[in-house]
Amino acid sequence: MTTRSLFWFRRDLRLADNPALLDALSAADETLLLFIMDNDVAERAGPYRRAYLSDSLARLDESVGGKLAVVSGSHAQVLRDLSQRYGITSIHAAREFAPYGVAAEREIAAAGIAVEYTGSSYAIAPGRVRKPDDTNYRVYTPFFRAWQNHGWRGPAAAPSNPQFVELEGSERNLPTWPTPAGVDIQEAGEKAALARWSAFKVEGLSEYDEQRNIPGVAGTSRLSPHLRWGEIHPRTLLAGLNQRTAHEIFRKEIAWREFYADVLHHNPHTSRDYYAPAFAAMRYDQPGAKFQAWCDGMTGYPIVDAAMRQLREEGWMHNRARMVVASFLVKDLHIEWQHGAEHFMKYLIDNDVASNSHGWQWTAGCGTDASPYYRVFNPIEQGRRFDPDGNYIKRFVPELSHLSAPDIHTPWDVLDGHLHDYPQPIVNHALERLESLARLAEIKASKEPNPHQPA
Ligand SMILES: Cc1cc2nc3c(=O)[nH]c(=O)nc-3n(C[C@H](O)[C@H](O)[C@H](O)COP(=O)(O)OP(=O)(O)OC[C@H]3O[C@@H](n4cnc5c(N)ncnc54)[C@H](O)[C@@H]3O)c2cc1C
DSSP states (O other): OOOEEEEEESSOOOSTTOHHHHHHHHHSSEEEEEEEEOHHHHHHHHHHHHHHHHHHHHHHHHHTTSOEEEEESOHHHHHHHHHHHHTEEEEEEOOOOSHHHHHHHHHHHHTTOOOEEOOOSSSSOTTOOBOTTSOBOOSHHHHHHHHHHHOOOOOOOOOSSOOBOOOOSTTBOOOOOOOOTTOOOOOOSHHHHHHHHHHHHHHTGGGHHHHTTOTTSOOSOOOHHHHHTTSSOHHHHHTTOOSSHHHHHHHHHHHHHHHHHHHHHHOGGGGTSOSSGGGGGSOOOOOSHHHHHHHHTOSSOHHHHHHHHHHHHHSOOOHHHHHHHHHIIIIISOOOHHHHHHHHHHHOTTOOHHHHHHHHHHHHTOSTTOOOTTOOOOHHHHHHHHSTTOHHHHHHOGGGTTOOTTGGGOGGGSTTTTTTOOOOOSSOHHHHHHHHHHHHHHHHHHHSOOTTSOO
Protein backbone atom coordinates (compact mmCIF):
# COMPACT_ATOMS: atom_id res chain seq x y z
CA MET A 1 0.00 0.00 0.00
CA THR A 2 1.25 3.52 -0.82
CA THR A 3 2.32 5.42 2.29
CA ARG A 4 1.73 9.13 2.67
CA SER A 5 3.34 11.90 4.68
CA LEU A 6 2.19 15.52 4.95
CA PHE A 7 4.39 18.56 4.57
CA TRP A 8 3.05 21.72 6.16
CA PHE A 9 4.46 24.85 4.45
CA ARG A 10 4.78 27.75 6.86
CA ARG A 11 7.41 30.46 6.39
CA ASP A 12 9.27 28.25 3.92
CA LEU A 13 7.49 28.57 0.59
CA ARG A 14 10.24 26.85 -1.40
CA LEU A 15 11.44 23.43 -2.52
CA ALA A 16 15.24 23.84 -2.52
CA ASP A 17 17.29 23.89 0.67
CA ASN A 18 14.31 22.74 2.73
CA PRO A 19 15.37 19.92 5.12
CA ALA A 20 11.89 19.51 6.62
CA LEU A 21 10.47 18.88 3.15
CA LEU A 22 13.22 16.32 2.46
CA ASP A 23 12.27 14.57 5.70
CA ALA A 24 8.63 14.45 4.65
CA LEU A 25 9.54 13.07 1.24
CA SER A 26 11.78 10.37 2.65
CA ALA A 27 9.20 9.33 5.26
CA ALA A 28 6.66 7.95 2.78
CA ASP A 29 6.04 7.03 -0.85
CA GLU A 30 4.28 10.32 -1.51
CA THR A 31 3.76 13.60 0.27
CA LEU A 32 0.72 15.82 0.64
CA LEU A 33 1.68 19.49 0.39
CA LEU A 34 -0.31 21.84 2.60
CA PHE A 35 -0.51 25.54 3.40
CA ILE A 36 -2.94 26.46 6.18
CA MET A 37 -4.73 29.75 5.59
CA ASP A 38 -5.67 31.56 8.78
CA ASN A 39 -8.44 33.87 7.59
CA ASP A 40 -8.11 36.20 10.60
CA VAL A 41 -4.44 36.72 9.87
CA ALA A 42 -5.13 37.19 6.17
CA GLU A 43 -7.76 39.79 7.00
CA ARG A 44 -5.37 41.67 9.28
CA ALA A 45 -2.49 41.38 6.80
CA GLY A 46 -3.95 44.00 4.50
CA PRO A 47 -4.00 44.06 0.70
CA TYR A 48 -0.24 44.36 0.08
CA ARG A 49 0.75 41.29 2.00
CA ARG A 50 -2.24 39.35 0.78
CA ALA A 51 -1.24 40.12 -2.80
CA TYR A 52 2.34 38.99 -2.17
CA LEU A 53 1.23 35.79 -0.46
CA SER A 54 -1.21 35.04 -3.23
CA ASP A 55 1.55 35.40 -5.82
CA SER A 56 3.97 33.31 -3.75
CA LEU A 57 1.49 30.46 -3.27
CA ALA A 58 0.57 30.48 -6.96
CA ARG A 59 4.23 30.13 -7.91
CA LEU A 60 4.81 27.40 -5.37
CA ASP A 61 1.78 25.55 -6.69
CA GLU A 62 3.11 25.91 -10.23
CA SER A 63 6.44 24.40 -9.18
CA VAL A 64 4.70 21.30 -7.73
CA GLY A 65 2.45 20.69 -10.71
CA GLY A 66 -0.72 22.10 -9.13
CA LYS A 67 -0.56 19.87 -6.07
CA LEU A 68 -0.52 22.45 -3.30
CA ALA A 69 -3.46 22.23 -0.91
CA VAL A 70 -4.49 25.56 0.63
CA VAL A 71 -6.98 24.94 3.40
CA SER A 72 -8.57 27.43 5.83
CA GLY A 73 -9.23 26.66 9.46
CA SER A 74 -7.50 26.16 12.77
CA HIS A 75 -4.11 24.46 12.50
CA ALA A 76 -5.06 21.44 14.60
CA GLN A 77 -8.38 20.94 12.86
CA VAL A 78 -6.92 21.14 9.34
CA LEU A 79 -4.01 18.80 10.13
CA ARG A 80 -6.30 16.26 11.79
CA ASP A 81 -8.89 16.38 9.04
CA LEU A 82 -6.40 15.97 6.18
CA SER A 83 -4.46 13.28 8.02
CA GLN A 84 -7.61 11.21 8.39
CA ARG A 85 -8.89 11.74 4.86
CA TYR A 86 -5.57 11.05 3.15
CA GLY A 87 -4.27 8.36 5.50
CA ILE A 88 -1.21 10.37 6.54
CA THR A 89 1.40 8.53 8.60
CA SER A 90 3.61 11.48 9.58
CA ILE A 91 3.42 15.29 9.51
CA HIS A 92 6.54 17.40 8.88
CA ALA A 93 7.28 21.12 9.15
CA ALA A 94 9.97 23.64 10.07
CA ARG A 95 9.81 25.35 13.44
CA GLU A 96 8.74 28.93 13.93
CA PHE A 97 9.87 31.25 16.68
CA ALA A 98 7.71 34.37 16.51
CA PRO A 99 4.69 34.45 18.87
CA TYR A 100 2.12 33.47 16.21
CA GLY A 101 4.05 30.40 15.10
CA VAL A 102 4.80 29.34 18.66
CA ALA A 103 1.09 29.58 19.54
CA ALA A 104 0.20 27.43 16.51
CA GLU A 105 2.69 24.74 17.61
CA ARG A 106 1.21 24.79 21.13
CA GLU A 107 -2.33 24.46 19.77
CA ILE A 108 -1.29 21.44 17.70
CA ALA A 109 0.55 19.79 20.58
CA ALA A 110 -2.41 20.40 22.90
CA ALA A 111 -4.67 18.65 20.38
CA GLY A 112 -2.40 15.60 20.58
CA ILE A 113 -1.20 15.85 16.97
CA ALA A 114 2.42 14.84 16.43
CA VAL A 115 4.47 16.98 14.06
CA GLU A 116 8.13 16.28 13.28
CA TYR A 117 9.87 19.64 13.19
CA THR A 118 13.15 20.09 11.30
CA GLY A 119 15.04 23.37 10.91
CA SER A 120 13.72 26.93 10.93
CA SER A 121 13.94 29.99 8.74
CA TYR A 122 17.26 30.94 10.36
CA ALA A 123 20.84 29.78 9.80
CA ILE A 124 20.93 29.06 13.54
CA ALA A 125 17.62 28.62 15.32
CA PRO A 126 16.80 31.29 17.92
CA GLY A 127 17.82 30.16 21.40
CA ARG A 128 20.86 28.20 20.20
CA VAL A 129 23.55 30.90 20.38
CA ARG A 130 24.38 31.23 24.07
CA LYS A 131 26.88 33.18 26.16
CA PRO A 132 29.55 31.17 28.00
CA ASP A 133 27.40 31.48 31.15
CA ASP A 134 24.50 29.91 29.19
CA THR A 135 22.37 33.05 29.11
CA ASN A 136 21.23 34.74 25.93
CA TYR A 137 22.94 37.69 24.27
CA ARG A 138 21.54 41.18 24.71
CA VAL A 139 24.10 43.00 22.59
CA TYR A 140 24.53 42.47 18.87
CA THR A 141 28.34 42.48 18.38
CA PRO A 142 29.16 39.63 20.80
CA PHE A 143 26.11 37.76 19.46
CA PHE A 144 27.49 38.13 15.95
CA ARG A 145 30.87 36.71 17.00
CA ALA A 146 29.31 33.76 18.82
CA TRP A 147 26.86 33.18 15.93
CA GLN A 148 29.75 33.13 13.47
CA ASN A 149 31.79 30.77 15.68
CA HIS A 150 28.80 28.46 16.13
CA GLY A 151 28.54 28.03 12.35
CA TRP A 152 25.70 26.60 10.31
CA ARG A 153 24.99 23.77 7.91
CA GLY A 154 25.45 24.15 4.19
CA PRO A 155 22.36 24.33 1.97
CA ALA A 156 20.32 21.12 1.71
CA ALA A 157 19.89 19.53 -1.70
CA ALA A 158 16.78 20.14 -3.77
CA PRO A 159 14.41 17.14 -3.77
CA SER A 160 15.01 14.77 -6.66
CA ASN A 161 12.01 13.11 -8.24
CA PRO A 162 9.60 14.05 -5.42
CA GLN A 163 6.22 12.31 -5.39
CA PHE A 164 3.35 14.51 -4.32
CA VAL A 165 -0.16 13.42 -3.46
CA GLU A 166 -2.78 14.13 -6.13
CA LEU A 167 -5.45 16.29 -4.47
CA GLU A 168 -9.05 15.23 -4.45
CA GLY A 169 -10.19 18.70 -5.46
CA SER A 170 -11.74 20.58 -2.59
CA GLU A 171 -8.34 21.47 -1.10
CA ARG A 172 -7.17 23.52 -4.05
CA ASN A 173 -8.21 26.91 -2.72
CA LEU A 174 -5.38 29.10 -3.91
CA PRO A 175 -6.16 32.71 -3.03
CA THR A 176 -6.38 35.23 -5.84
CA TRP A 177 -5.86 38.48 -3.99
CA PRO A 178 -4.99 41.20 -6.50
CA THR A 179 -2.23 43.78 -6.17
CA PRO A 180 -3.84 47.09 -5.15
CA ALA A 181 -4.17 49.57 -8.03
CA GLY A 182 -1.14 51.79 -8.53
CA VAL A 183 1.08 49.61 -6.34
CA ASP A 184 4.25 48.02 -7.68
CA ILE A 185 5.02 44.94 -5.59
CA GLN A 186 8.11 42.88 -6.45
CA GLU A 187 7.63 39.41 -7.88
CA ALA A 188 7.20 36.65 -5.29
CA GLY A 189 8.31 33.02 -5.31
CA GLU A 190 11.37 30.82 -5.05
CA LYS A 191 12.38 31.32 -8.67
CA ALA A 192 12.29 35.12 -8.30
CA ALA A 193 14.23 34.86 -5.01
CA LEU A 194 17.00 32.76 -6.55
CA ALA A 195 17.15 35.01 -9.61
CA ARG A 196 17.37 38.11 -7.42
CA TRP A 197 20.14 36.56 -5.33
CA SER A 198 22.11 35.54 -8.46
CA ALA A 199 21.76 39.02 -9.94
CA PHE A 200 22.71 40.72 -6.67
CA LYS A 201 25.84 38.57 -6.36
CA VAL A 202 26.97 39.75 -9.77
CA GLU A 203 25.75 43.35 -9.74
CA GLY A 204 25.49 44.54 -6.14
CA LEU A 205 27.33 42.51 -3.54
CA SER A 206 30.87 43.74 -4.18
CA GLU A 207 29.75 47.35 -3.67
CA TYR A 208 27.29 46.62 -0.89
CA ASP A 209 29.46 48.28 1.77
CA GLU A 210 29.39 51.57 -0.16
CA GLN A 211 25.93 51.54 -1.69
CA ARG A 212 23.71 50.03 0.98
CA ASN A 213 22.97 53.34 2.68
CA ILE A 214 21.91 55.24 -0.43
CA PRO A 215 18.15 54.82 -0.90
CA GLY A 216 18.26 56.41 -4.37
CA VAL A 217 20.29 53.52 -5.86
CA ALA A 218 19.52 49.79 -5.99
CA GLY A 219 22.36 49.06 -3.56
CA THR A 220 20.73 46.41 -1.38
CA SER A 221 19.48 42.95 -2.23
CA ARG A 222 15.72 43.45 -1.65
CA LEU A 223 15.68 39.85 -0.54
CA SER A 224 13.75 40.69 2.63
CA PRO A 225 10.29 39.68 1.31
CA HIS A 226 11.78 36.39 0.04
CA LEU A 227 13.41 35.74 3.42
CA ARG A 228 10.21 36.66 5.24
CA TRP A 229 8.23 34.03 3.32
CA GLY A 230 11.10 31.56 3.20
CA GLU A 231 11.29 31.58 -0.59
CA ILE A 232 15.04 31.44 -0.03
CA HIS A 233 16.87 30.33 3.12
CA PRO A 234 19.65 32.43 4.72
CA ARG A 235 21.89 29.32 4.48
CA THR A 236 21.79 29.66 0.71
CA LEU A 237 22.88 33.29 0.99
CA LEU A 238 25.61 32.63 3.56
CA ALA A 239 27.06 29.84 1.43
CA GLY A 240 27.66 32.36 -1.37
CA LEU A 241 29.70 34.80 0.75
CA ASN A 242 33.48 35.09 1.13
CA GLN A 243 35.74 37.10 3.46
CA ARG A 244 35.76 40.36 1.48
CA THR A 245 34.58 43.47 3.34
CA ALA A 246 31.36 43.88 1.39
CA HIS A 247 30.50 40.21 1.91
CA GLU A 248 31.27 40.49 5.63
CA ILE A 249 28.93 43.47 5.96
CA PHE A 250 26.18 41.58 4.16
CA ARG A 251 26.72 38.60 6.50
CA LYS A 252 26.37 41.03 9.42
CA GLU A 253 22.99 42.18 8.12
CA ILE A 254 21.79 38.57 7.91
CA ALA A 255 23.00 38.24 11.49
CA TRP A 256 20.87 41.25 12.57
CA ARG A 257 17.83 39.31 11.41
CA GLU A 258 18.99 36.30 13.44
CA PHE A 259 19.81 38.45 16.46
CA TYR A 260 16.39 40.07 16.56
CA ALA A 261 14.69 36.68 16.20
CA ASP A 262 16.77 35.46 19.16
CA VAL A 263 15.89 38.53 21.23
CA LEU A 264 12.17 38.14 20.49
CA HIS A 265 12.35 34.43 21.27
CA HIS A 266 13.65 35.24 24.75
CA ASN A 267 11.38 38.29 25.18
CA PRO A 268 8.14 37.58 23.32
CA HIS A 269 6.43 40.56 25.00
CA THR A 270 8.73 42.93 23.07
CA SER A 271 6.74 42.47 19.90
CA ARG A 272 4.49 45.20 21.38
CA ASP A 273 6.12 46.28 24.65
CA TYR A 274 9.25 48.19 25.49
CA TYR A 275 12.45 46.18 25.72
CA ALA A 276 13.73 48.93 28.08
CA PRO A 277 10.63 49.38 30.28
CA ALA A 278 11.64 52.84 31.54
CA PHE A 279 10.57 54.26 28.17
CA ALA A 280 6.95 53.29 28.78
CA ALA A 281 6.83 56.12 31.33
CA MET A 282 7.86 58.79 28.83
CA ARG A 283 5.37 61.50 27.84
CA TYR A 284 4.07 60.74 24.35
CA ASP A 285 1.57 62.49 22.10
CA GLN A 286 -1.53 60.73 20.83
CA PRO A 287 -1.56 60.01 17.10
CA GLY A 288 -3.69 62.63 15.32
CA ALA A 289 -3.30 64.86 12.26
CA LYS A 290 0.51 64.82 12.39
CA PHE A 291 0.56 61.04 12.52
CA GLN A 292 -1.72 60.98 9.49
CA ALA A 293 0.63 63.38 7.66
CA TRP A 294 3.50 61.01 8.46
CA CYS A 295 1.53 58.00 7.15
CA ASP A 296 0.61 59.91 3.98
CA GLY A 297 4.13 61.21 3.27
CA MET A 298 3.00 64.81 3.80
CA THR A 299 5.24 65.99 6.66
CA GLY A 300 7.03 68.64 4.61
CA TYR A 301 10.38 66.92 5.20
CA PRO A 302 11.39 65.58 1.77
CA ILE A 303 13.36 62.46 2.77
CA VAL A 304 10.66 61.42 5.25
CA ASP A 305 7.90 61.89 2.70
CA ALA A 306 9.81 60.05 -0.05
CA ALA A 307 10.24 57.08 2.27
CA MET A 308 6.63 56.97 3.45
CA ARG A 309 5.44 57.16 -0.14
CA GLN A 310 7.84 54.39 -1.17
CA LEU A 311 6.17 52.21 1.46
CA ARG A 312 2.73 52.88 -0.04
CA GLU A 313 3.90 52.48 -3.63
CA GLU A 314 6.06 49.36 -3.24
CA GLY A 315 5.21 47.74 0.09
CA TRP A 316 8.89 48.05 0.91
CA MET A 317 11.21 50.76 2.21
CA HIS A 318 14.97 51.17 2.21
CA ASN A 319 16.67 50.49 5.56
CA ARG A 320 18.20 53.97 5.88
CA ALA A 321 14.78 55.47 5.17
CA ARG A 322 13.15 53.17 7.77
CA MET A 323 15.50 54.58 10.41
CA VAL A 324 14.87 58.18 9.35
CA VAL A 325 11.07 57.92 9.40
CA ALA A 326 11.07 55.94 12.63
CA SER A 327 13.21 58.57 14.35
CA PHE A 328 10.97 61.31 12.97
CA LEU A 329 7.81 59.68 14.33
CA VAL A 330 9.21 59.04 17.78
CA LYS A 331 11.47 62.04 18.32
CA ASP A 332 9.97 64.80 16.18
CA LEU A 333 6.30 63.88 16.58
CA HIS A 334 6.70 62.24 20.04
CA ILE A 335 4.46 59.32 19.09
CA GLU A 336 5.08 55.86 20.53
CA TRP A 337 6.96 53.46 18.28
CA GLN A 338 4.15 50.90 18.33
CA HIS A 339 1.95 53.13 16.16
CA GLY A 340 4.68 53.32 13.55
CA ALA A 341 5.43 49.61 13.76
CA GLU A 342 1.76 48.84 13.21
CA HIS A 343 1.63 51.09 10.15
CA PHE A 344 4.73 49.33 8.79
CA MET A 345 3.16 45.92 9.42
CA LYS A 346 0.12 46.99 7.41
CA TYR A 347 2.12 47.83 4.30
CA LEU A 348 5.44 45.96 4.34
CA ILE A 349 5.59 42.83 2.22
CA ASP A 350 8.67 41.83 4.27
CA ASN A 351 6.86 42.37 7.58
CA ASP A 352 8.71 40.44 10.21
CA VAL A 353 7.65 40.95 13.79
CA ALA A 354 11.18 40.50 15.21
CA SER A 355 13.02 42.79 12.77
CA ASN A 356 10.19 45.30 12.71
CA SER A 357 9.55 45.67 16.45
CA HIS A 358 13.24 45.67 17.24
CA GLY A 359 14.16 47.91 14.29
CA TRP A 360 11.66 50.37 15.73
CA GLN A 361 12.88 49.96 19.28
CA TRP A 362 16.50 50.38 18.20
CA THR A 363 15.68 53.68 16.49
CA ALA A 364 13.45 54.80 19.34
CA GLY A 365 16.30 54.19 21.79
CA CYS A 366 14.42 51.64 23.88
CA GLY A 367 15.65 48.38 22.30
CA THR A 368 18.65 46.10 22.72
CA ASP A 369 21.93 48.02 22.41
CA ALA A 370 19.81 50.70 20.85
CA SER A 371 20.89 53.92 19.27
CA PRO A 372 20.91 56.21 22.32
CA TYR A 373 17.68 58.16 22.65
CA TYR A 374 19.52 61.49 22.64
CA ARG A 375 20.88 60.78 19.16
CA VAL A 376 18.10 62.31 17.10
CA PHE A 377 18.26 61.88 13.33
CA ASN A 378 18.18 65.24 11.56
CA PRO A 379 15.93 64.65 8.54
CA ILE A 380 17.56 67.45 6.54
CA GLU A 381 21.10 66.23 7.16
CA GLN A 382 20.07 62.63 6.50
CA GLY A 383 18.69 63.73 3.13
CA ARG A 384 21.82 65.70 2.22
CA ARG A 385 24.12 62.89 3.27
CA PHE A 386 22.33 59.80 1.95
CA ASP A 387 20.41 61.26 -0.99
CA PRO A 388 22.97 63.84 -2.09
CA ASP A 389 21.54 64.30 -5.59
CA GLY A 390 17.94 64.08 -4.42
CA ASN A 391 17.25 61.08 -6.70
CA TYR A 392 15.24 59.22 -4.06
CA ILE A 393 13.16 62.29 -3.27
CA LYS A 394 12.51 63.02 -6.95
CA ARG A 395 11.34 59.46 -7.51
CA PHE A 396 8.65 59.53 -4.84
CA VAL A 397 7.84 63.23 -4.34
CA PRO A 398 6.99 64.59 -7.79
CA GLU A 399 6.03 68.00 -6.30
CA LEU A 400 9.77 68.54 -5.74
CA SER A 401 11.14 67.12 -8.98
CA HIS A 402 11.74 70.63 -10.38
CA LEU A 403 14.32 71.27 -7.65
CA SER A 404 17.96 70.20 -7.67
CA ALA A 405 20.16 69.27 -4.78
CA PRO A 406 20.91 70.83 -2.36
CA ASP A 407 17.67 72.93 -2.53
CA ILE A 408 15.50 69.83 -2.74
CA HIS A 409 16.30 69.05 0.91
CA THR A 410 15.04 72.45 2.15
CA PRO A 411 12.24 73.53 -0.21
CA TRP A 412 11.10 76.16 2.32
CA ASP A 413 14.35 78.06 1.71
CA VAL A 414 13.82 78.59 -2.02
CA LEU A 415 11.26 80.75 -3.77
CA ASP A 416 9.73 78.02 -5.93
CA GLY A 417 10.04 75.27 -3.29
CA HIS A 418 6.30 75.02 -2.75
CA LEU A 419 5.29 75.75 -6.33
CA HIS A 420 3.50 72.42 -6.68
CA ASP A 421 1.70 72.42 -3.33
CA TYR A 422 4.33 70.47 -1.42
CA PRO A 423 3.42 70.98 2.27
CA GLN A 424 5.29 73.22 4.69
CA PRO A 425 7.06 71.29 7.50
CA ILE A 426 4.49 70.15 10.06
CA VAL A 427 7.00 70.69 12.89
CA ASN A 428 10.27 72.52 13.47
CA HIS A 429 12.91 69.81 13.78
CA ALA A 430 15.30 71.88 15.91
CA LEU A 431 12.59 72.65 18.46
CA GLU A 432 11.20 69.11 18.53
CA ARG A 433 14.67 67.72 19.10
CA LEU A 434 14.93 69.83 22.25
CA GLU A 435 11.43 68.77 23.28
CA SER A 436 12.30 65.10 22.92
CA LEU A 437 15.48 65.56 24.97
CA ALA A 438 13.43 67.31 27.66
CA ARG A 439 11.05 64.34 27.76
CA LEU A 440 14.04 62.01 28.06
CA ALA A 441 15.36 64.07 30.98
CA GLU A 442 12.01 63.60 32.75
CA ILE A 443 12.21 59.81 32.75
CA LYS A 444 15.87 59.92 33.70
CA ALA A 445 15.07 62.20 36.64
CA SER A 446 12.26 59.90 37.79
CA LYS A 447 14.75 57.01 37.88
CA GLU A 448 17.21 58.87 40.11
CA PRO A 449 17.10 57.83 43.76
CA ASN A 450 14.76 59.82 46.00
CA PRO A 451 16.97 61.75 48.46
CA HIS A 452 14.20 61.58 51.09
CA GLN A 453 14.17 57.82 51.18
CA PRO A 454 16.78 55.79 53.05
CA ALA A 455 19.06 53.86 50.71
C1 LIG B 1 12.05 50.67 11.85
C2 LIG B 1 12.53 49.45 11.10
C3 LIG B 1 11.63 48.46 10.76
C4 LIG B 1 12.07 47.30 10.07
N1 LIG B 1 11.15 46.33 9.76
C5 LIG B 1 11.58 45.20 9.11
C6 LIG B 1 10.65 44.18 8.78
O1 LIG B 1 9.47 44.22 9.09
N2 LIG B 1 11.14 43.09 8.09
C7 LIG B 1 12.45 43.00 7.73
O2 LIG B 1 12.83 41.98 7.10
N3 LIG B 1 13.33 43.94 8.07
C8 LIG B 1 12.94 45.05 8.73
N4 LIG B 1 13.85 46.03 9.04
C9 LIG B 1 15.27 45.81 8.72
C10 LIG B 1 15.74 46.32 7.35
O3 LIG B 1 15.28 47.62 7.12
C11 LIG B 1 15.27 45.43 6.19
O4 LIG B 1 15.57 44.08 6.47
C12 LIG B 1 15.99 45.81 4.90
O5 LIG B 1 15.71 47.14 4.56
C13 LIG B 1 15.52 44.88 3.80
O6 LIG B 1 16.05 45.26 2.57
P1 LIG B 1 17.07 44.33 1.79
O7 LIG B 1 16.55 42.96 1.69
O8 LIG B 1 17.40 45.03 0.53
O9 LIG B 1 18.30 44.35 2.78
P2 LIG B 1 19.85 44.03 2.55
O10 LIG B 1 20.59 45.27 2.92
O11 LIG B 1 20.09 43.46 1.23
O12 LIG B 1 20.16 42.96 3.68
C14 LIG B 1 20.01 41.55 3.47
C15 LIG B 1 19.09 40.97 4.52
O13 LIG B 1 19.64 41.17 5.82
C16 LIG B 1 18.57 41.37 6.76
N5 LIG B 1 18.70 42.72 7.33
C17 LIG B 1 19.30 43.80 6.80
N6 LIG B 1 19.26 44.84 7.67
C18 LIG B 1 18.60 44.40 8.76
C19 LIG B 1 18.23 45.01 10.00
N7 LIG B 1 18.56 46.28 10.30
N8 LIG B 1 17.54 44.27 10.89
C20 LIG B 1 17.21 42.98 10.62
N9 LIG B 1 17.54 42.35 9.47
C21 LIG B 1 18.23 43.06 8.55
C22 LIG B 1 17.27 41.30 5.97
O14 LIG B 1 16.77 40.00 6.08
C23 LIG B 1 17.73 41.62 4.55
O15 LIG B 1 16.87 41.11 3.57
C24 LIG B 1 13.44 47.17 9.73
C25 LIG B 1 14.33 48.20 10.09
C26 LIG B 1 13.88 49.32 10.76
C27 LIG B 1 14.87 50.40 11.11
